[in-house]
Amino acid sequence: MKMEEKNVWHSRGREEIEDFAKDYIDFMRVAKTERLTVRVVEGQLKRAGFIPLEEFAGNPLDMAVYQVNRKKSLAVFRIVDDLKKGMTLIVAHIDSPRLDLKPKPLVEDERIALFKTHYYGGVKKYHWLNIPLEVHGVVFRADGEEVEIHIGDKPEDPVFTIPDLLPHLDKEDQKISEKFQAEQLNLIVGTIPLSGEEKEAVKMNVLKILQERYGINEEDFVSAEIEVVPAIPPREVGLDKSLVGAYGQDDRVCAYTALRAILEAQNLPRSVGIILLDKEEIGSDGNTGAKARFYLKAIRSILKLQGVKDSEYALDEVLEKTAVISADVCAGVDPNYKDVHDLHNAPRLGYGVALVKYTGSRGKYSTNDAHAEFVGRIRKVLNENGVIWQVATFGKVDRGGAGTVAKYFAEKGSDVVDMGPALLGMHSPFEIVSKADLYETYRAYKVLLENL
Numbered sequence: 001m002k003m004e005e006k007n008v009w010h011s012r013g014r015e016e017i018e019d020f021a022k023d024y025i026d027f028m029r030v031a032k033t034e035r036l037t038v039r040v041v042e043g044q045l046k047r048a049g050f051i052p053l054e055e056f057a058g059n060p061l062d063m064a065v066y067q068v069n070r071k072k073s074l075a076v077f078r079i080v081d082d083l084k085k086g087m088t089l090i091v092a093h094i095d096s097p098r099l100d101l102k103p104k105p106l107v108e109d110e111r112i113a114l115f116k117t118h119y120y121g122g123v124k125k126y127h128w129l130n131i132p133l134e135v136h137g138v139v140f141r142a143d144g145e146e147v148e149i150h151i152g153d154k155p156e157d158p159v160f161t162i163p164d165l166l167p168h169l170d171k172e173d174q175k176i177s178e179k180f181q182a183e184q185l186n187l188i189v190g191t192i193p194l195s196g197e198e199k200e201a202v203k204m205n206v207l208k209i210l211q212e213r214y215g216i217n218e219e220d221f222v223s224a225e226i227e228v229v230p231a232i233p234p235r236e237v238g239l240d241k242s243l244v245g246a247y248g249q250d251d252r253v254c255a256y257t258a259l260r261a262i263l264e265a266q267n268l269p270r271s272v273g274i275i276l277l278d279k280e281e282i283g284s285d286g287n288t289g290a291k292a293r294f295y296l297k298a299i300r301s302i303l304k305l306q307g308v309k310d311s312e313y314a315l316d317e318v319l320e321k322t323a324v325i326s327a328d329v330c331a332g333v334d335p336n337y338k339d340v341h342d343l344h345n346a347p348r349l350g351y352g353v354a355l356v357k358y359t360g361s362r363g364k365y366s367t368n369d370a371h372a373e374f375v376g377r378i379r380k381v382l383n384e385n386g387v388i389w390q391v392a393t394f395g396k397v398d399r400g401g402a403g404t405v406a407k408y409f410a411e412k413g414s415d416v417v418d419m420g421p422a423l424l425g426m427h428s429p430f431e432i433v434s435k436a437d438l439y440e441t442y443r444a445y446k447v448l449l450e451n452l
Ligand code: MN
Pocket: 093, 250, 251, 280, 328, 329
């Protein structure tokens, strides 16, 4: 009669959990930005025989295709049938909170050259102080040439950092929101003055290095996207090595588990897909985010290949019959901060993938509240396939809250529910997931693709 909770470690072999975690850690070592993630995922898709949708010329009832959108998001499909029967989709986001360089980033102040930044997404600013930072991105020069920049991820590379004020001079008791200012999130770039220069000699020396090494000048930063992320590789955490600590697990842990699920799912009852999105952390705006139409266009292209004439109406039909798993992380119970949760409805590390009926805040605003009918179908598939799952809500009512991409898929007519592993230290430079939940999330996504 009572609802049971089950610990994954009691139910699965250590070896299968560790094998999966090892592959995941390898993925997280390289997938540090949305562009790098798209690149890694595309490589894995190609190796598995998926081809770009625009190049497809075979049987439209048997397709393994993908479409990359502006190098920052992508949609992947395995079509096995008439698409009008609907699909099962898993959607995750591949952008994570970080610091972005400003359009004119380079300044010299008190003989130190600095890169000015604007933070992206929900960060606690003090998390970004006194840690090694690396930069990844692209610069488009005036001649149109693309230059890729990656500094700090190789052992021989230098890193960047933002030093905090020393405790000796930090006696003022200020509110956190006043103490840490966004305009002080400036990276140290150099301290050597260029000889022969009188004004801004240190900045001039940095510009000289940039010119020599990358062939770029100060104006080139205007047409660039350079992202600053922690130079902290993923690590196993705990004496029992039960956890993985890494930057960007929100939400690349779901992107990776969804990718593995679609690559390995067998005997599909209908067509399936995964969509990896950009811009979730800043409200899903922009043409690479969940509000954009690129994935709808891809579905429409497949309908046309299947001979559908009125693809506008058919698209609505497909979406209405489509089941969407909004694959995103949730907040696990941290014993140091347990008062923020309704502990009766909060997820614990190691107790499986979390099923989140609604996110939102203050009276369920801004959420897709999954229908009981749909949650019932999901629960049945998970139970019949022995997946270990638990319930999650996003903190105590009126305490705060969060959103996911779920509502953008719900408004298209699909049934949607949020599901993913619980994290500790979410949105920090070193987020924590349980290897057991990581594995169980993959198992959940796979059986849903195989059975919904
Ligand atoms: Mn997320």
